[in-house]
Amino acid sequence: MVILLDFQSDRPIYVQLKEKIIEGIASGRLKLGDPLPSVRSLAKDIGINMHTVNKAYQLLKQDGFIQIHRQKGVVVNPDGMPPADEVYISQLEENLRPLISESICRGMSEADFLSHCRRLFQDIQK
Amino acid sequence: MVILLDFQSDRPIYVQLKEKIIEGIASGRLKLGDPLPSVRSLAKDIGINMHTVNKAYQLLKQDGFIQIHRQKGVVVNPDGMPPADEVYISQLEENLRPLISESICRGMSEADFLSHCRRLFQDIQK
DNA sequence: TTATCTGTTATATAATTTGTATAACAGATA
DNA sequence: TATCTGTTATACAAATTATATAACAGATAA
Known part of the structure; x- marks a missing residue:
């Protein structure tokens, strides 16, 4: 899996990384239970610090997108993705509004x- | 015009202020040529620093949403809004994608x- | 004229966020 | 035993965010 980040962007690296992984899951390129690189190896691959990767992983874990096992490593949550509950919906609308x-x-x-939304939907889902 | 900001939000105050004013224009509550408060009075009303308001105004001016005249004050751009050009579209898609x-x-x-987008569209346009 | 209001600019400061740099620990594996 | 894992701690630098004063120049109102 190749992850390209924009270091010139005003969006923090760890946020971009989190978003890229979520997009990977949404596209089907990452499936439930699939392994993700260790924080150290991914950091080395991308050329960023270990803690920056760890920060993205912690956010993904906190939201239920991934599971982190002490020594087994990191995997896309095999039990499924978090739901589009009320909390998420209201946060989504706050982001869509502007x-x-x-x-x-x-x-x-x-x-x-x-139309743009429809096209992005199709584009992401491959 | 009442402007409510969320000081607990992770979104910077000047960004929220900019977004609120754009939403005001989108909703029709602010019309082309309408005056906006001076940086000092608005800052006092909201209870924030003058420079925070100025930062929001400068961004709005830079994008063509408002005009700032030396002594006349600030007005919603009477010549119309900036277009949804290619630059904006690609930036919009970058924001929608995640x-x-x-x-x-x-x-x-x-x-x-x-459906959520449609509802927000109607909600914003009043 | 004087006083006040406008946007603008310049400094300075504090707090927070972002990202990096090392180091160490404990558990599992080869 | 050596290596890899996630985790935690500490320290540091840079950038961003927000505030605090102050001053300037042009326009307006008293």
């Missing part, structure tokens, strides 16, 4: 915005 | 995601 507001200001129609 | 990826992981259907 994106939609600006799109409206810039004259994008609802249909146009939905 | 939201959609996580929603897919959590088992949300495309139709369900689009």
Whole structure:
């Protein structure tokens, strides 16, 4: 699995890494139970610090996307993904709201915005 | 115009302020040419520093949402809003991608995601 | 004219976040 | 025994965020 990060981005590296792994799961390239690299090896591969990888892993573990076993290593949660519960939905809407507001200001129609979402949905799911 | 900010949020105050003003324009509560409070008065109203407001205003000005005249004050850009050009679209998609990826992981259907977007669209436009 | 308001700029400071650098520990494996 | 795992601790540098004062120049109002 190749992970490309944008070091010029204003988005923190550990956030990008977390998002890339979630996208990997969403796309099906990473399946339930699949192993992930150790914090040290992944850090070496990407060329970043071990703790930066660990931070991303801890967030993923905290949200239920992965499991971390003392010596077995890290795996995509074999018991399934966390649900789209109320807490997640309201957080999702808080994140969508400013994106939609600006799109409206810039004259994008609802249909146009939905088209972009549809295309991304298909693109991510491969 | 009342502006409520979440000081506990991980989102910087000046970003929240910028987003609130854009949402105000999107909703129609702020119209082209409408005046905005001075940096000092708005800062005093909200209870934050003048420079924090100024930072939000500078970003809004840089993107073309507002105009700032030396002594006249600040107004919503009377010449219209910035367009949804290629640069904006690609930035929008970069922001949408992680939201959609996580929603897919959590088992949300495309139709369900689009419903949330539609509802927010209607909600923002009043 | 004087006083006040505007955006703007310049400094300085504190707190938090981000990322790196080493080191060590305990458990499992080869 | 040596190596690999996640974990934890400590320290440090850099950038970001937010505040605090202060001053300037142009416009407006008293």
